[in-house]
Amino acid sequence: MNGPARPQRALVTGASRGIGAAIAVRLAQDGCEVAVHYARSESGAKEIAAACSRLGVRALTVKADLTSAQQVEHMRRELERLDFLPDILVNNAGAASYGLVADLEESEWERVASLNLKGVYLCSRAFMTHMMWQRSGRIVNISSVWGIVGAAGEAAYSAAKGGVNAFTLALAKELAPFGVTVNAVAPGAVDTGMTAQLDMGEREELRREIPAGRLARPEEIAAVVRFLAHPAASYITGQIVSVSGGWMC
Ligand code: NAP
Numbered sequence: 001m002n003g004p005a006r007p008q009r010a011l012v013t014g015a016s017r018g019i020g021a022a023i024a025v026r027l028a029q030d031g032c033e034v035a036v037h038y039a040r041s042e043s044g045a046k047e048i049a050a051a052c053s054r055l056g057v058r059a060l061t062v063k064a065d066l067t068s069a070q071q072v073e074h075m076r077r078e079l080e081r082l083d084f085l086p087d088i089l090v091n092n093a094g095a096a097s098y099g100l101v102a103d104l105e106e107s108e109w110e111r112v113a114s115l116n117l118k119g120v121y122l123c124s125r126a127f128m129t130h131m132m133w134q135r136s137g138r139i140v141n142i143s144s145v146w147g148i149v150g151a152a153g154e155a156a157y158s159a160a161k162g163g164v165n166a167f168t169l170a171l172a173k174e175l176a177p178f179g180v181t182v183n184a185v186a187p188g189a190v191d192t193g194m195t196a197q198l199d200m201g202e203r204e205e206l207r208r209e210i211p212a213g214r215l216a217r218p219e220e221i222a223a224v225v226r227f228l229a230h231p232a233a234s235y236i237t238g239q240i241v242s243v244s245g246g247w248m249c
Helices: 018-029 042-054 069-081 106-134 155-178 200-209 218-229
Strands: 009-012 033-038 059-063 088-091 137-142 180-187 240-243
Touching (some): 009 018, 059 069, 088 106, 106 137, 137 218, 155 180, 155 240, 218 240
Parallel strands (some): 088 137
């Protein structure tokens, strides 16, 4: 006789703040156990894990620089030791970079590609084998509308996020036979630390461009991730879902 199904386990990268934190809490609200990943913001990650625990689920923090294959492998071993290999992987960690291509240093190109794109590949590779064995799993990548339409002054970031979208399409085809879905959510402008770098004038200009008339709340991105990560979303794979308030559609 089968016992009750165990809760789903989720690893959310870059969950110490912003969109990742909202995703971790949203998954916990639905009863998922959550591993809150961070790179530098330990106290932020601990706060988010505590918020998840207060919702009655198991929650822990895990640290890794996702640009390092060695650290990603170390994180995988640590989660395996804790019996926490994820059923849901949300590749959310990322960072923007501003500047014209004419001024773009090779080292900056590599830094941006490394976190936003290579990190997604490293984490997917590290955790998909477990999902393939169990014949079910969800990978949700957070890309950006800039990965679809491109942004002047953010070419490296746009290229990396465009790479995430293409990686999503390709990996979805590889993993579909194993019952593992791979999708991407492409946010427009979201109210987080990333957009806090904009001055008042730039924010106002942005708001005027967005048909919805405002930036997204992180919770609005998290709701879509939750949907794609849900067991019921078993036949949706290889999709890039824009969540942009009608902007850049
Ligand atoms: P955020 O508030 O700046 O948070 C970024 C997260 O990424 C942090 O948790 C940070 O962890 C982590 N991170 C940064 N460098 C890392 C590294 N080397 N290794 C591992 N983790 C690292 O950003 P956000 O706005 O929530 O963005 C989340 C995702 O949404 C990103 O992929 C971003 O590109 C995408 N996105 C955001 C917007 C927007 O308008 N905000 C729009 C489109 C797409 P630590 O703090 O611990 O270092």
